[in-house]
Amino acid sequence: AKSEGRNLYRFFEPGMDAVVQARRALEVDLEAALPRQEFDLHFQPIMNITSGEITGAEALMRWHSPGRGTVAPDDFIPVAEETGLIVPLGEWALRKACAEAASWPPGLRIAVNVSAVQLKSNGFARGVISALAFSGVPAGRLELEITETVLMDESKAVLKTLRQLRELGIRIALDDFGTGYSSLGYLRRFPVDKIKIDRSFIRDMGNRDTAAIVRTIIGLGAELGIVVTAEGVETEAQLDMLRDNGCVEAQGYLIGVPSKPADIQRLLESRATR
Ligand code: C2E
Ligand code: CA
Ligand code: CA
Ligand code: CA
Helix, strand or coil, X not given: CHHHHHHHHCCCCHHHHHHHHHHHHHHHHHHHHCCCCCEEEEEEEEEECCCCCEEEEEXXXXXXXXXXXXXXXXXXXXXXXXXXXXXXXXXXXXXXXXXXXXXXCCCCEEEEECCHHHHHCCCHHHHHHHHHHXXXXXXXXXXXXXXXXXXXXXXXXHHHHHHHHHHCCCEEEEEEECCCCCHHHHHXXXXXXXXXXXHHHHHCCCCHHHHHHHHHHHHHHHHHCCEEEECCCCCHHHHHHHHHCCCCEECCCCCCCCECHHHHHHHXXXXXXX
């Protein structure tokens, strides 16, 4: 068996070996990062376009690795999903986000990203309920952001979990809307309260066709009674166009960058008492 292993090993290109090792090293670091408390959450404000009021914030995970520096979520979340670490990591994020939101002015929403693997894991709903109970945050203030990947496998279990969460008053947002295969199909089959237009559409809104797509998504949301949030709003021109077309909410660097808990709390308090 040993010589077989050696033969198998020869199928890898020398460069491939380095890639595999780097990936393995990342997995090892990531595994150790949770007990070492290397993760934290930043919060990005979300604004109601009509009133100009901040309605809540989205929690975005950060990994401060002593050896790697700050690693972007797009670089470690997929690895955490493949190794299954996303389950305890996601549960940590949910508890931490709710704990922070507990000290925000009343009524403000907290949005938390949930991976497909996490939503499908055993006891997910129980974890959510426990995070709410522990923090004292009412279910109506929690929003879970899921992507189409969650819905792609149309298992009864996923549908059941989503229904159960919504019955508690938790809102479900469909993230990165428009980027997947069958965004419209999912809207028909799954209960969602909000759609978040992917920032690639907002970025390209200067293009006539893209602008038409954005207007159509906004109209669709209005028809279906679903809140539409535009992601990645960076300019006044984009915000104006979204306002003119009746988009409900905006999120992006123009409104506010993802910030540390103390900073977002200050922002939320100043906006709430204005
Ligand atoms: P997302 O959920 O679509 O989050 C929005 C991303 O866009 C964030 O990147 C945010 O910093 C960035 N962003 C916000 N406004 C602007 C803008 O005006 N311009 C530009 N160019 N970018 C903007 P971030 O924080 O790097 O997160 C990337 C992705 O990682 C998230 O995309 C989400 O899919 C995932 N992620 C982050 N935190 C978590 C988490 O706690 N759990 C899970 N499962 N996924 C997470
Ligand atoms: Ca999100
Ligand atoms: Ca998104
Ligand atoms: Ca995304």
